[in-house]
Amino acid sequence: EAGVAQSPRYKIIEKRQSVAFWCNPISGHATLYWYQQILGQGPKLLIQFQNNGVVDDSQLPKDRFSAERLKGVDSTLKIQPAKLEDSAVYLCASSLAAGPTDTQYFGPGTRLTVL
């Protein structure tokens, strides 16, 4: 079974530039998560999708971050414009559903550096 795919793996941009990340979850997984992991911290949930609908985006900085999952499969996360404090690893995860017994499978992450 193929895992969660993310691209790019690394991205370096200057502040105020825009950037987009892509995630392809495991086939058949209805729930998709985007996390931000700052160095030395645990992952922080940015947004959770159930199929193509948003379940939780309470911690997404909506003035600069946006995400979509138009066809309920792959997803993009965009930052526009980027700030220095956005430097982090952006992790995508997916699960069959969102229940307490559903294991989340994580992608390799995209390491973003904002200069």
Added chain:
Amino acid sequence: KNEVEQSPQNLTAQEGEFITINCSYSVGISALHWLQQHPGGGIVSLFMLSSGKKKHGRLIATINIQEKHSSLHITASHPRDSAVYICAVLGFGQGNLIFGKGTKLSVKP
């Protein structure tokens, strides 16, 4: 105060040692996860617990719901066990995990 606290933050062990990583949480939970993160970012789910104890190879995870505490044990540790181990909880009625900051384990040969 973080809702999920892990200790220690950093741990260095010699190959073969028995290792314990602790996780305490302050919210009511429906499940607790132990995750392993290797350098480069990839995260792997090790265990999901709601009660008792689970064992997989050299890894053992326990949880005490009354005390709001879980431990991850590694027996006969090996350098390939070197990674960050993250505890995450799923609160009652919540759809998303709350993560601890992780414990960085380094096992020396």
